[in-house]
Amino acid sequence: MEFRELTVADLPELMRLENELFPGEAWKEDSFRSELEGSFTDYFGAFENGLVGYAGLSSVPASFSSDVQTLAVISSSQGKGLGRMLANKLISKALALGSEAVFLEVRVDNNAAISLYSSLGFEQIDLRKNYYQPSGMDALVMRLAIEQPIVLGVESTCDETGIGIVKGNRLLANALHSSMDEHAKFGGVVPEVAARAHLEALKPTIAQALKEANLTMSQIDAIAVANGPGLAGALMVGIGAAKALAIAHNLPIYAVNHLVGHVGADVLENGTVSLPTIALLVSGGHTSLLLVRDLLDDVELLGETIDDAAGEAFDKVARVLGLPYPGGPQIDKLAEAGNPKAIRFPRGLSLPKDMEAHRFDFSFSGLKTAVARHVEKASDAGLEISKPDVAASFREAVVDVLLTKAINACEAHGVERLLLGGGVVANARLRQVAKIRCDEAGIELRIPRFSLCTDNGAMIASIGAQLIMAGRPPSGLGFGAESTLEVTKVQTI
Amino acid sequence: MKLTIETPEAMEAFGSRLAETLQPGDLVLLSGKLGAGKTTMTRGIGAGLEAIGTIQSPTFVLARTHRTKNGPKLVHVDAYRLSSAIELDDLDIDFANSIVVIEWPKGFIDDSFENWLLIEIDRSSQEDSRELSIAGHGPRWQGVSFDFGN
Numbered sequence: 276m277e278f279r280e281l282t283v284a285d286l287p288e289l290m291r292l293e294n295e296l297f298p299g300e301a302w303k304e305d306s307f308r309s310e311l312e313g314s315f316t317d318y319f320g321a322f323e324n325g326l327v328g329y330a331g332l333s334s335v336p337a338s339f340s341s342d343v344q345t346l347a348v349i350s351s352s353q354g355k356g357l358g359r360m361l362a363n364k365l366i367s368k369a370l371a372l373g374s375e376a377v378f379l380e381v382r383v384d385n386n387a388a389i390s391l392y393s394s395l396g397f398e399q400i401d402l403r404k405n406y407y408q409p410s411g412m413d414a415l416v417m418r419l420a421i422e423q424p425i426v427l428g429v430e431s432t433c434d435e436t437g438i439g440i441v442k443g444n445r446l447l448a449n450a451l452h453s454s455m456d457e458h459a460k461f462g463g464v465v466p467e468v469a470a471r472a473h474l475e476a477l478k479p480t481i482a483q484a485l486k487e488a489n490l491t492m493s494q495i496d497a498i499a500v501a502n503g504p505g506l507a508g509a510l511m512v513g514i515g516a517a518k519a520l521a522i523a524h525n526l527p528i529y530a531v532n533h534l535v536g537h538v539g540a541d542v543l544e545n546g547t548v549s550l551p552t553i554a555l556l557v558s559g560g561h562t563s564l565l566l567v568r569d570l571l572d573d574v575e576l577l578g579e580t581i582d583d584a585a586g587e588a589f590d591k592v593a594r595v596l597g598l599p600y601p602g603g604p605q606i607d608k609l610a611e612a613g614n615p616k617a618i619r620f621p622r623g624l625s626l627p628k629d630m631e632a633h634r635f636d637f638s639f640s641g642l643k644t645a646v647a648r649h650v651e652k653a654s655d656a657g658l659e660i661s662k663p664d665v666a667a668s669f670r671e672a673v674v675d676v677l678l679t680k681a682i683n684a685c686e687a688h689g690v691e692r693l694l695l696g697g698g699v700v701a702n703a704r705l706r707q708v709a710k711i712r713c714d715e716a717g718i719e720l721r722i723p724r725f726s727l728c729t730d731n732g733a734m735i736a737s738i739g740a741q742l743i744m745a746g747r748p749p750s751g752l753g754f755g756a757e758s759t760l761e762v763t764k765v766q767t768i
Numbered sequence: 769m770k771l772t773i774e775t776p777e778a779m780e781a782f783g784s785r786l787a788e789t790l791q792p793g794d795l796v797l798l799s800g801k802l803g804a805g806k807t808t809m810t811r812g813i814g815a816g817l818e819a820i821g822t823i824q825s826p827t828f829v830l831a832r833t834h835r836t837k838n839g840p841k842l843v844h845v846d847a848y849r850l851s852s853a854i855e856l857d858d859l860d861i862d863f864a865n866s867i868v869v870i871e872w873p874k875g876f877i878d879d880s881f882e883n884w885l886l887i888e889i890d891r892s893s894q895e896d897s898r899e900l901s902i903a904g905h906g907p908r909w910q911g912v913s914f915d916f917g918n
Binding site for chain 1: 802804822823824825827829830833834849855858891
């Protein structure tokens with residue numbers, strides 16, 4: 276016996292069985308085709324010298340529920356527990372998708388099926404008269420309640436102490452403490468300062484998250500923690516706290532990838548993350564372009580910065596213009612009054628010669644140099660520069676290159692979705708241009724709310740929950756901080 | 769010694785050649801204005817040492833450690849935001865067993881070490897070209913000659 280997901284290629288065999296099993300009430304081939312092709316439906320087949328049984332599930336995003344579309348086994352294979360196995364496939368799938376309930380209808384005279392569903396935990400909630408046509412048979416409506424795991428997530432990769440709590444795909448709490456002010460006098464994040472700030476902030480932030488979710492630690496099912504990439508010292512504090520919580524409360528722990536967390540944040544916004552998607556993650560420490568085909572199993576790094584992160588370039592240009600740290604908001608403010616076309620600053624790694632080795636990589640070093648040169652040249656010549664024009668033109672160059680590469684990645688990989696994440700998403704111009712470019716290219720743009728875009732604990736909890744829902748084993752306690760964790764490693768065991 | 773480097777590619781190639789001379793315990797100080805090519809040169813050193821991971825700017829994290837394929841670790845530091853030897857010490861860098869490259873070196877670094885190689889990069893020319901001046905300090909660099917095939 277072999278089980279696998281069904282595709283349109285299985286349609287002829289499926290129709291043969293359907294017509295044989297439900298004479299007069301069989302679904303039409305067109306209906307089945309759209310079911311197999313649909314984004315929100317999952318069909319499984321049981322094979323033994325050909326197809327002998329099949330079952331389908333529909334799960335509309337954000338409904339937090341699934342519906343059993345059909346479940347059938349040919350008569351010669353009945354009585355072998357095949358129906359139960361197929362039903363369990365559907366329940367596992369519903370669990371993995373974040374559903375909190377599975378609904379189904381069954382003929383009132385189908386005692387075998389009713390007793391199977393009852394034994395799996397389904398309860399009768401309604402009766403629908405004359406549901407099946409043309410026979411006029413009544414249907415029982417049954418429901419299986421699924422308890423999705425409650426996960427507490429710890430984020431400490433940089434200067435934000437984030438504690439989030441999710442239940443399956445639902446956001447329950449997202450508490451945050453930032454030590455950014457403590458770094459301002461150093462002109463940037465200082466790892467040691469960040470680590471000490473995490474130590475002080477962790478306990479109150481955990482308490483705040485529990486309060487927000489109206490839960491106590493005894494109601495938490497698992498702990499998730501970001502173990503990289505990030506600042507080693509900062510990570511160690513968060514990991515230490517997460518392990519302590521797991522041991523003290525006897526809970527499983529999941530070590531998850533911070534960057535993949537940024538993609539997982541969209542689950543909390545939408546009830547699901549639509550895949551495949553290109554993700555552009557831009558912050559003070561990262562500038563990465565990802566192709567995500569599967570959140571847990573297939574994340575590919577298409578490109579990243581080969582020198583400065585985009586946020587870092589903002590900070591350095593702010594330095595050149597004599598503005599305080601952090602540079603992003605300062606430049607953004609100044610740029611509002613400037614002309615983005617006043618100065619044509621270079622777009623890094625955008626020349627034909629760069630397309631082979633660095634098609635989806637970023638470089639902001641040349642841009643930074645060009646800005647510095649522009650300012651120095653004017654100052655040497657005793658000329659006043661327009662800081663707003665420099666800020667606007669610089670910002671335009673960064674936004675242009677980020678989105679040009681992101682949209683090229685969508686087109687090159689035939690992906691019609693772009694997800695933005697990271698602190699630089701706070702930049703209004705980036706969001707504005709992203710909307711325009713995506714509309715032009717027919718690409719669906721996803722930007723989670725700001726509190727889910729910046730570093731936060733909820734996105735870490737979300738990946739932990741996804742791992743549990745997919746039946747993955749927890750990490751041991753042996754994992755450590757991995758400051759350069761590669762994006763393909765979603766979970767560290 | 770002095771040297772003219774014409775392009776970013778040549779800067780990387782220079783770093784790569786320099787890496788052949790470097791040993792565990794060596795300290796390289798890279799000085800030069802914003803955009804001079806310090807990270808570009810370090811990328812070349814990384815390529816020469818077969819460092820693992822992309823050599824990105826260390827400004828945000830202050831220091832980045834790269835394992836290399838067969839040799840010592842490469843530690844890439846940005847000292848712009850460091851104001852004292854104590855803050856450098858806080859970074860817990862394994863100087864003895866690594867090759868350490870420090871961008872934006874400060875006076876306090878000179879006081880803390882016996883040997884270092886100082887490379888100053890001048891980008892005052894309006895073109896892509898850079899003037900390098902290279903000077904070894906301390907017994908480690910006495911009598912070491914560089915052949916960059918200029």
